[in-house]
């Protein structure tokens with residue numbers, strides 16, 4: 001038996017007909033083998049360190065990053081981008097000039113959107129904002145209100161806070177939007193020149209006072225003349241931050257502003 005096998009093996013390596021297809025097979029199938037090894041190791045890792053849904057605590061499948069399929073289905077989405085009259089435009093109306101405004105999700109205390117925003121801001125899961133941005137960008141491009149946007153301007157974060165967090169979540173959201181909308185991001189249009197305390201404990205007027213003279217137009221803001229910009233942020237509560245940014249940009253000639261945020265919160 002040993003002898004026969006040895007003969008066969010030696011035949012494999014000596015015969016051009018059989019020997020040549022082996023490296024070709026490996027060459028064409030290496031990515032496939034790589035995937036098998038990768039998915040196998042992912043399965044082992046998820047067995048040893050199960051990843052849990054941020055909202056309900058159930059185990060996540062390999063495809064789901066932060067929320068399970070059930071919670072993704074239940075997250076309260078809006079269709080505000082399809083209608084000018086919506087709760088976001090209602091909240092901002094009369095405070096500064098804008099074309100239209102929308103938010104992707106509704107933010108409720110203890111709800112799925114809060115879990116997402118918390119994981120994004122405090123657990124460093126940037127992929128949440130990128131994913132939402134890419135998905136929302138496709139919806140915005142299918143809406144007549146947003147199709148003629150020229151560029152995306154994220155609400156800036158103070159440099160020292162961005163250094164601590166490692167990223168500005170509004171900018172990461174803008175990057176996702178930029179990919180699916182195929183529009184450039186303009187990060188130097190605005191800068192945050194003064195740190196603000198937490199906005200969450202303030203009422204609407206307190207928040208506006210807190211952010212006034214905090215945002216300044218950047219030295220390249222002139223490049224936005226006669227452009228229609230999409231000003232973006234993570235969560236819209238009172239709208240004081242967006243109002244302060246829009247008022248600062250209002251001096252730019254021919255500028256049109258539309259608004260998009262990840263979520264709209266009650267206040």
Ligand SMILES: [Zn+2]
Nearest residue numbers: 053056068071
């Ligand atoms: Zn879940």
